[in-house]
Amino acid sequence: MGWFDIFRRRSDRKDPPSSTQTVLDHKAPTSRNEAIDHAVETVNSATTAQETLKIILDLHLNVLRDLISETQTFQKRLEAFTQDLETRLSLNTFSGQVDAAYDRLKNTIGQSPDIILRRFYIGRKQQIPALLVCEDGLSDNQMIDQDTIYLLQRFENVQSLKENPAIAHQIVHDSVVSIGHATVETQWSKLLIDVMGGNTLVFIDGCLEVLVLDTVKYPARAIEQPTTERAVKGPQESFNEVILTQMNLIRRRIKGPALSFEPLVMGELSNTSIIVAHVQGVANPAIVLAVKERLASLTLANVEYGNELSSVLSDNPSSLFPQVRFSERADIIARDLALGKVAILVDNTPYAMTVPSTFMDFYQTTDDYTGSFWEGSLQRLIRFIGLFIGLLMPPLYVALISVDPELLPTRLVITIEASRLGIPFPPIFEVIIMWTIIEILREAAIRLPKGLSTTLGTVGAIVVGTAVVKAAIVSDLMIVIITLTALGLFTSPVYSMATPWRVLFWFVIIASYFFGTYGIILAVVGIIAHLASLENFNVPYFSPFGPLNLRDLKDSMVRFPYSAFKKRPAYLATVNPVQRTEPQRTPMPHPPMVSMQRERLDDDV
Amino acid sequence: MTTSNLLIRITLMMGLTLSLSACWDNRPINDRMLVLSMGFDPAHKAHQYQVTFQAPTPSATASSDAGGGSSGSSGMEVFDVKGTGPDLAATFSQAQAQVSKDLFLGQLILLAISTKLPPGELASIMNSLTRIGTLDKTPFVIATNQSATQVLEHTSPQARFPCFYFLTLFSCPTCQTDSLGVRLWQFLSREATPGVDAFLPVVSTAPQGFTTDTVALYRKYRYVTTLSPKETQIFGILEGISHKANFYFPRWQADIRAVSGGSHLSTAVIHGKVHATINLRLTATLASIGSVTEDAQELSMVAQAASKRITDDARRLIKKTQALDVDPLGIGRMLSWQHPRSYAQYLPWHQEYPKVDVTVHCTVTINKMGDIK
Numbered sequence: 009m010g011w012f013d014i015f016r017r018r019s020d021r022k023d024p025p026s027s028t029q030t031v032l033d034h035k036a037p038t039s040r041n042e043a044i045d046h047a048v049e050t051v052n053s054a055t056t057a058q059e060t061l062k063i064i065l066d067l068h069l070n071v072l073r074d075l076i077s078e079t080q081t082f083q084k085r086l087e088a089f090t091q092d093l094e095t096r097l098s099l100n101t102f103s104g105q106v107d108a109a110y111d112r113l114k115n116t117i118g119q120s121p122d123i124i125l126r127r128f129y130i131g132r133k134q135q136i137p138a139l140l141v142c143e144d145g146l147s148d149n150q151m152i153d154q155d156t157i158y159l160l161q162r163f164e165n166v167q168s169l170k171e172n173p174a175i176a177h178q179i180v181h182d183s184v185v186s187i188g189h190a191t192v193e194t195q196w197s198k199l200l201i202d203v204m205g206g207n208t209l210v211f212i213d214g215c216l217e218v219l220v221l222d223t224v225k226y227p228a229r230a231i232e233q234p235t236t237e238r239a240v241k242g243p244q245e246s247f248n249e250v251i252l253t254q255m256n257l258i259r260r261r262i263k264g265p266a267l268s269f270e271p272l273v274m275g276e277l278s279n280t281s282i283i284v285a286h287v288q289g290v291a292n293p294a295i296v297l298a299v300k301e302r303l304a305s306l307t308l309a310n311v312e313y314g315n316e317l318s319s320v321l322s323d324n325p326s327s328l329f330p331q332v333r334f335s336e337r338a339d340i341i342a343r344d345l346a347l348g349k350v351a352i353l354v355d356n357t358p359y360a361m362t363v364p365s366t367f368m369d370f371y372q373t374t375d376d377y378t379g380s381f382w383e384g385s386l387q388r389l390i391r392f393i394g395l396f397i398g399l400l401m402p403p404l405y406v407a408l409i410s411v412d413p414e415l416l417p418t419r420l421v422i423t424i425e426a427s428r429l430g431i432p433f434p435p436i437f438e439v440i441i442m443w444t445i446i447e448i449l450r451e452a453a454i455r456l457p458k459g460l461s462t463t464l465g466t467v468g469a470i471v472v473g474t475a476v477v478k479a480a481i482v483s484d485l486m487i488v489i490i491t492l493t494a495l496g497l498f499t500s501p502v503y504s505m506a507t508p509w510r511v512l513f514w515f516v517i518i519a520s521y522f523f524g525t526y527g528i529i530l531a532v533v534g535i536i537a538h539l540a541s542l543e544n545f546n547v548p549y550f551s552p553f554g555p556l557n558l559r560d561l562k563d564s565m566v567r568f569p570y571s572a573f574k575k576r577p578a579y580l581a582t583v584n585p586v587q588r589t590e591p592q593r594t595p596m597p598h599p600p601m602v603s604m605q606r607e608r609l610d611d612d613v
Numbered sequence: 614m615t616t617s618n619l620l621i622r623i624t625l626m627m628g629l630t631l632s633l634s635a636c637w638d639n640r641p642i643n644d645r646m647l648v649l650s651m652g653f654d655p656a657h658k659a660h661q662y663q664v665t666f667q668a669p670t671p672s673a674t675a676s677s678d679a680g681g682g683s684s685g686s687s688g689m690e691v692f693d694v695k696g697t698g699p700d701l702a703a704t705f706s707q708a709q710a711q712v713s714k715d716l717f718l719g720q721l722i723l724l725a726i727s728t729k730l731p732p733g734e735l736a737s738i739m740n741s742l743t744r745i746g747t748l749d750k751t752p753f754v755i756a757t758n759q760s761a762t763q764v765l766e767h768t769s770p771q772a773r774f775p776c777f778y779f780l781t782l783f784s785c786p787t788c789q790t791d792s793l794g795v796r797l798w799q800f801l802s803r804e805a806t807p808g809v810d811a812f813l814p815v816v817s818t819a820p821q822g823f824t825t826d827t828v829a830l831y832r833k834y835r836y837v838t839t840l841s842p843k844e845t846q847i848f849g850i851l852e853g854i855s856h857k858a859n860f861y862f863p864r865w866q867a868d869i870r871a872v873s874g875g876s877h878l879s880t881a882v883i884h885g886k887v888h889a890t891i892n893l894r895l896t897a898t899l900a901s902i903g904s905v906t907e908d909a910q911e912l913s914m915v916a917q918a919a920s921k922r923i924t925d926d927a928r929r930l931i932k933k934t935q936a937l938d939v940d941p942l943g944i945g946r947m948l949s950w951q952h953p954r955s956y957a958q959y960l961p962w963h964q965e966y967p968k969v970d971v972t973v974h975c976t977v978t979i980n981k982m983g984d985i986k
Contacts, residue, residue, distance in 0.1 A: 410639040414719025414747045418649065418780070421642055421720055426674050428643040435641055522631060524639070 081115045088112035100196050104173075106137045106213040113141055117200060128157060130180075130212065131166030139211040146206030148225035155186045156208065156221060173214035180212065180219060189222035201279050226250050229358075231257070236503050237337050242374030246336040251281050251355040254338075258285065258351070258360075261342035266290065269353075272303055280311035283353040285341075291348045292581050295545050299350045299363060314357035321352070321363050323544045328508040331544040333365035335502075339374055348582035364547035366579065367539055368564050370505040376567050385566035391499045392565060398496025399509055401489050402439045403520035403528050409435045411524030427483040436521045438482040442490040443513070445472055450494075551579040645717035649691075650776040652725040652761030653738055656697045662734045663697045664704040665762040666716060669774055690773055693766065701741035719747035722776040724754045724797060725761035726813065732835035739801060739834070750798040753783045756813035756829040758839065769822030778823060779816075790857040791849030793828060804834060808945025808962050812848075815839050832939045832963070844933070847926045851876055851891060851942055851973075859900070860919055866903030867915045869979060872896075872923075880948040882955045886970060889944045893923065893975040912979050919977040927973045935967040944969055 089099055091108035102109060110127060117123045122144045129135035138160065142152055163169075163184050169176040181190050187208075193199050194217055203209050206224035231253065234246040247254045255269055266289050272282040282303065286296045299321065306320045318332040319325040335341055336359050341351050344362040352361040362369075371391055376384035408416050409424060416424070431438065449468050453461040473491075477484045497513065500506045512535060519527035542549035552560030560577050562568035575585045652665035673690040694711045696704030709716050724742070726735065742748060757764045765775055772778040783794025793814035803811035815827040826842040840848055849855035853876035861868050874895035881888045897919060904911065934941060945966060949956040959965040 410641050413642045413645070413647075413717070414749060416720075418647075418720050418722055419777075421647065422669065422674055425642050425647065426676075428641060429671060429675050431643065521639070 081119070084111050085115040088115065102194050102196065102199070102211065102216060102218055104214055104216045106139045106211050109211045110139050112196075113139075117203070123203070126157070128161060130160045130169065130184075131163050132161070134166040134170065136166055136169055136176075137213040140208060141203050141211070142208040142223065143203055143206055146204075146226060147208055147223040151187055151221070151223040151225075152208055156210065156223075159184050159186060160210075169212070170214075173212075174216070176212045176215035177210075177217040177219050180210065185210075185219070185221060187221040187223060191220045191222075192217045193220050194218060201273075204279070205281075224252075226252075228253060234336050237335060237340070237373065237501060239337075239374035239378065241378040243337070243339045245338050247338060247358045247360060249356045249358050251283060251353050254353045254358075254360060255283060255285075257338035258342050258345065261338065262287065262345060267345065270300065272300075274303065274306065274317075275308050275311035278310045278312070281355040282311070282317075283351075285345060285351040285353060287345050287348070290346070290576070290582050290584055291350055292583065295364065295547075295580075296350055298545055299352065303352070311354065312356070314352070314354035314359060314361055317352065317354065318361065321361065321544075324542055327538070327542060328511055329367070329539065329542065329549070330370065330502075330504040330508070331365060331542065331549060332361045332363055333369050333502065334359040334361055334504060336360075337374060343377075344369075346587070348576050348580040364545040364580070366547065366551045367549055368552070370500060370502040372563070373501040381567050381569045388565060388567060391501070394496035394499030395509065396496075398493045398499070399513060399516060400528065400532075401493050401496070402443070402513070403516040403531075404525070405486070405489050406435045406439060406517060407520040407524040407528055410521065415525065424483075424485060427485045430480045431483050433481070435486075436517065438486045439490070439517060441476070442482055442486055443493075445476070446490060446494045447510075547579045551577070640715055642717075644714060646712050646714040647720045648716055648718050649720060649774060650723040650725065650765050651718075651721060652727075652765045653730055653735070654727045654761045655729050655731065655734065658697075660734070661697055661699050662704075662730060662738070663695060663762070664701065664708070664738075665765055666694045666696070666705075666708045667691050667765050667776070668694075668712075673773065690768065691766075691775070693762065695762070699737075701738055717747070718745055719749075721748055721752045723765075723779050724752050725764050725816070726754060726756050727761045728756050728758050728815070728829055728836040728839070730836070732833060735834040739797075739804070742797065743801065748797075750796070750801070752797050753779055754795050754797055754800050754813055755779065755816045755825075756836070756839075757816050758829075759817060764816055764818060764823070767818040767823065771822055782825065783814075786854070787856050790826065790855070791845060791852075792854040792856060793825060793845075793849070803943075804831070806943075806946055807960075808940065808947070808949050808956065809943035810837075810939045810941050812941045828941075830934070830937070830939045830941050837937050837939045840930075843926070844930050847923065847930050848941070850874075850893060850895065850923060851927055851930070860897075860922060862915060862918050862922075864918070865911065865915055866901070868900040868902075869897040869915065869919055869977075870900040871898045872919070872977070878942065878944065878947050880944060880951050882948075882952055886968070887944075887948060887955075887959065887965065889947070889969050889971045891927065891942075891971065891973045893927075893973065895919075895923070895975065895977045897977055897979050899979050916977045916979050919979075920975045923977065924973045924975045927975070928971070931971045931973070935969070935971075938963050938967060940966045944971070 088108045088111035091105055092099055092101065092103040092112070094103075106127070110125060113123075113125055118125050124140075124142050124144050126140040126142075128138055128140065130138045140152070140157060160180065163180075165179075165183075168179055172179070177192055181192075193202065199209055199218055199220070202220050206226065208221040208223045210219040210221065212219075228250040229248040231245050231248060233244045237246075245257060247257060259267065264287075266287050268286055268288050270284045272284060273279050274282050284296070284300055284303065302320045303317065306317065308316060311317070314334070318330075318334075322331040324331065333344075335344075341360045341362060345351055349362045349364065352363070354361075371388060373387070376387060379387075409428070413421060428435075433441070449465055449472075452468070453465045455461075456464060469491075473487050476482050477487060493513075497509050498506050500509070512531075515535075516528060516531045519531040521527075523530060536550075540548070540550045540554040548555060551557060552564055557578050559575065560579065562572045563577075570588070571590050574588050574590070576582045576587045578585070646668045648666045648668050650665075650667040652667070654663045654665070656663045668691065670690060670692050694708040694716075696707030698704045698707065705716065726738075730738075743750065755764075768775060769778045772781060779794075782789065783792075786792035786794070795811075795813055800811050800813065803809050810833075811831040812828045813831065814825050815829045817824050827839050827845045828848060829839045830837045846855065846858045850858060850872065853874070856873050857870065858872040859868065859870040860872065872895050874893060877892040877894075879890050879892075881890075897916075899907070899912070899915070902911070902915070931942070940962070945956065945959075945962040948959070956962075
């Protein structure tokens with residue numbers, strides 16, 4: 009029998025009559041039947057008590073103590089609820105009685121050691137009971153001690169509070185506390201969430217409104233350099249876990265009033281803050297509305313990671329390809345917002361999301377825009393070359409060595425044959441062995457401490473690479489191919505885009521093994537067809553290649569000069585497509601410096 | 614469509630695709646015997662021929678730098694397996710029985726054909742070769758007046774495997790006196806096209822390797838003749854494949870080299886007779902001359918002499934081919950392109966070809982005096 013059963017039985021059981029009532033009742037019965045009824049009732053009560061006692065006796069002593077403690081807490085909680093009910097006829101509304109509030113809080117969230125309940129009096133001479141509630145660790149102690157309690161305890165004009173209890177909170181708000189942001193709340197359901205978020209509650213006896221002081225001060229990481237999206241010349245700021253910091257970093261880049269942050273709270277347990285950000289007058293309202301509707305339609309018990317929302321933000325969540333771009337770089341999110349995209353910030357997730365994202369978005373980096381367009385274009389081309397090498401080189405090796413060797417030049421065939429002499433495995437097993445080793449090294453390098461991982465990665469690669477060749481398990485050519493593959497598949501600047509290629513790699517390998525080069529072509533066509541079929545928020549994922557849009561091609565495989573980016577991407581269907589107007593260049597007049605120099609030269613002569 | 618139906622269709626499609634794939638017989642290249650050269654010789658029995666399949670030995674492969682020259686090692690570089698039979702399949706089976714690996718013809722580089730091979734057998738060989746799926750019809754074809762096997766077994770210090778010698782030679786058209794390399798598809802194309810006959814470079818063994826300065830003329834797979842080196846040089850000029858032809862003129866003690874240029878063939882039918890005109894516009898380099906300070910007049914005279922000699926030699930060569938009833942220049946083919954209706958009246962072409970009036974115009978320009986090309 010569990011705790012709940014014991015508790016229910018005790019609750020269901022009728023309360024025994026109090027002693028006074030019992031005495032009166034004993035005097036009252038006049039008929040025999042009533043006496044019999046009482047007797048039966050007494051016997052029943054005794055039986056129940058006996059059963060309960062029997063259960064209790066079977067339990068451990070500590071459990072018994074806990075049971076008593078729980079019962080007492082429950083009793084006090086009930087008493088607090090009763091007081092609220094008597095005053096406001098609602099369990100969800102503060103009754104204005106500090107004692108009741110204290111009892112209620114003490115017996116609910118106050119059981120937790122991180123919740124601080126502080127009873128004190130407002131004023132020196134005349135005093136009004138008050139209660140302060142805060143979350144230890146999430147609230148700023150200095151703001152609570154010096155800017156709240158200290159000032160309230162030394163408040164002189166307590167009489168005004170007593171005379172106007174209905175507006176006491178307003179007086180305190182206006183004249184006493186020196187906290188920048190303070191609001192008022194009456195509902196317990198909201199008050200409890202506020203205090204869990206780091207706010208401080210001030211209950212004033214007699215006042216039905218509760219002051220909610222913004223004393224939030226999270227323990228947070230500093231703004232550090234991006235680790236997954238490094239840039240050579242770009243800004244070196246990345247988000248941390250605090251949503252406010254994320255908003256600040258974006259706001260610093262878009263200072264105009266058009267930048268809109270719309271808050272949401274998700275997660276029945278976590279009450280995680282979510283921010284939907286967009287630039288008004290730029291972003292397509294239909295996309296903004298769709299994002300908000302999709303998020304609102306999602307019910308989650310707990311929002312631990314932002315990625316939990318990506319499924320609802322993707323039209324094809326089962327697709328291998330990510331349709332929501334995550335970025336830890338504030339500059340990238342600000343740039344996306346300025347282009348007309350919608351950003352979603354999630355508290356405790358140091359990566360912001362932007363939608364709608366296209367395939368090309370995952371191959372654009374900060375460095376593409378901080379250097380010249382030659383530099384940016386070259387980098388992008390290298391990325392795609394890396395992708396093609398990474399995706400196709402091992403499959404081509406398997407296809408050309410096993411299935412279609414007649415397609416290779418003879419001299420190369422002889423060279424490969426020489427390198428494969430004595431290798432007991434077919435090429436596909438070579439690929440499987442080497443790629444498994446690479447994946448193991450990669451996984452180990454991620455999990456190990458940084459210093460160790462670099463050493464292990466280098467040493468592991470060299471030692472394992474040399475050893476497997478010497479042991480004639482794989483050919484030396486395979487080492488070259490797999491190294492290029494490993495590097496090529498990670499040229500994607502966004503980590504989440506590397507995963508689909510790592511998975512599709514196997515798909516292409518198997519196709520190459522069964523169908524040779526024909527299979528590779530089939531697989532690549534299949535991948536491109538899948539990419540072309542994806543859509544998110546009615547935006548084609550393969551834009552601007554499919555459907556072809558010449559205007560947007562300027563920022564795709566190569567990056568055109570900035571002067572070519574006069575309009576925002578067409579696929580976003582922005583409210584205001586114009587983002588840049590070039591000035592008419594007029595010939596520069598002779599700078600005065602030249603004439604002055606000439607005069608000086610003339611003087612010298 | 615229900616899910617089960619969809620699954621059935623997908624499974625069926627995958628099954629069909631897999632059954633059509635070549636995965637069941639795919640094999641790593643080191644488990645195949647890469648036949649690099651094939652030689653075809655007549656057999657002792659009638660209507661049969663001998664085929665030599667030549668592949669590099671594993672030890673040679675392991676120590677090979679493939680494209681480099683001969684290592685000079687004393688070990689065997691290549692080994693031959695031979696088969697004799699009335700068709701290629703029979704010879705292939707015999708050869709396959711002698712090796713442990715799969716005989717793979719997809720990397721064939723060289724086909725050596727003995728000029729003694731009867732036309733029926735050669736036609737049969739070519740017909741069989743076109744039906745090998747992995748063979749891409751790009752191997753070079755050579756003819757030899759010796760035994761094809763003998764040529765294949767001959768080594769050159771310039772290449773580790775004999776076939777690589779010819780691969781290097783024929784892959785660089787400007788490296789040869791005349792670009793004589795003929796790929797299988799070119800040979801087959803000439804044999805199949807009416808109005809033109811095939812030719813093949815003739816290879817003979819030499820102490821330091823091979824000599825390739827003559828061509829063998831074929832008519833419908835029948836070997837007709839082998840042109841002399843001098844005739845081959847003129848043939849190269851007429852075909853427009855000459856790059857390093859040279860002529861000596863004792864009168865001026867002048868030597869011109871790198872004679873090359875375009876050849877333009879045109880045909881006409883005048884009064885029922887076929888006329889062919891070959892215009893040669895050639896350039897040449899003056900390699901040496903008796904007078905150290907040659908003048909323009911002297912050069913012009915050399916050029917005129919060169920033009921005359923090439924014209925005369927060309928006429929002689931064409932007369933010879935007409936006498937042999939073989940049309941390697943493709944005059945009939947040109948007639949069929951330019952005057953298809955007239956060409957139809959002259960079938961069979963080989964009866965008409967000896968009667969064709971052929972005119973050769975040649976202009977030699979010596980414009981790079983003394984430059985070494």
